[in-house]
Every structure is written in structure tokens, then in C-alpha cells.
Amino acid sequence: MANDDVIAILGYFTITMKSITFNDAVSKSLRKKVTSNKNADQAIxxxxGQLGKSDDYTEYISGQELVKNCIELIYELFDKLGGRFVLIECENHPSFIGFYERFxxxxxxEDVYVQLYRAL
Structure with missing residues (x-):
């Protein structure tokens, strides 16, 4: 990365808004935590949506730094637009779930993927 003519993409993420429909297994108390309405069927x-880093530049950014940068940007959006939570969908694998639980x-x-949320 010493060459000023080269732009290296160390990692990337995408942020969008998403509506989720709660399945029957989601308790009323959890619905209330997420939406402030225990009878809610959906939440936005x-x-x-995407989170990845380049294998060529692993020494320059960690997955943890990438998630932290993403969450910082979401808090900037939250300050301007509001909202209640952040959602991540991942494969049902203990290492993926454990990684996001650290944040x-x-x-x-669980739908097609495991859906995890974090309150704002």
C-alpha cells in the first residue's frame, strides 16, 4: 500500500432498511423489546446486508474493526433518522453467531438465515 496510485479495498459493508416478519416462536416480550409493541407482527x-474484507489485506483491518465502523455509521444515521435496532442475518453456524454476539x-x-438484532 505504499504506492499512492493504488487504491486498495480493505473491506466493505452495506446498510439498508429491512422489514422483518416475526414468526410464531418470537415471544411477546421479545417483540416488545424490538418494537415497543408486544403484539407487533413486523419490525423495520x-x-x-453485506460485510466482508479482502484476504489480501488482512493485516490492515480486522472483522471486529469492520463491524465497529459499520455500527458507528449506523449510529450517525440513527441520530439523523431515528430507528430502534440493527439486524444481521447469517448462516446458522456457532462461529458466525458468536462473532456477532460479541457486539x-x-x-x-431463524428463518432462511438466523436473524440477530441489536437495540440502538
Whole structure:
């Protein structure tokens, strides 16, 4: 990365809004935590849709730094637009779930993927 003519992409993430529909297994208390309405069938939140880093530059950024940068940007959006939570969807694998739990994400439900949320 010493060459000023080269732009290296160390990592990337995408943020969008997503509506989720709660399945029957989601308790009323969890629905209330996420939406403030225990009878809610749906919720809209920020979705971290893509998250990845380049294998060529692993020494320059960690997955933890990438998630922290993403969450910082979401808090900037939250200050301007509001919202209640951040959502991540991942494969049902203990290492993926454990990685996101380190950032205070909690499993909300399993659909095609496991959906985890973090309150704002």
C-alpha cells in the first residue's frame, strides 16, 4: 500500500432498511423489546446486508474493526433518522453467531438465515 496510485479495498459493508416478519416462536416480550409493541407482527430496522474484507489485506483491518465502523455509521444515521435496532442475518453456524454476539447482537429468530438484532 505504499504506492499512492493504488487504491486498495480493505473491506466493505452495506446498510439498508429491512422489514422483518416475526414468526410464531418470537415471544411477546421479545417483540416488545424490538418494537415497543408486544403484539407487533413486523419490525423495520437497519440491516447490515453485506460485510466482508479482502484476504489480501488482512493485516490492515480486522472483522471486529469492520463491524465497529459499520455500527458507528449506523449510529450517525440513527441520530439523523431515528430507528430502534440493527439486524444481521447469517448462516446458522456457532462461529458466525458468536462473532456477532460479541457486539451485543442477540438471536431473534431463524428463518432462511438466523436473524440477530441489536437495540440502538
Amino acid at each position: 430496522g437497519y440491516l447490515i 451485543d447482537f442477540k438471536v431473534i429468530q
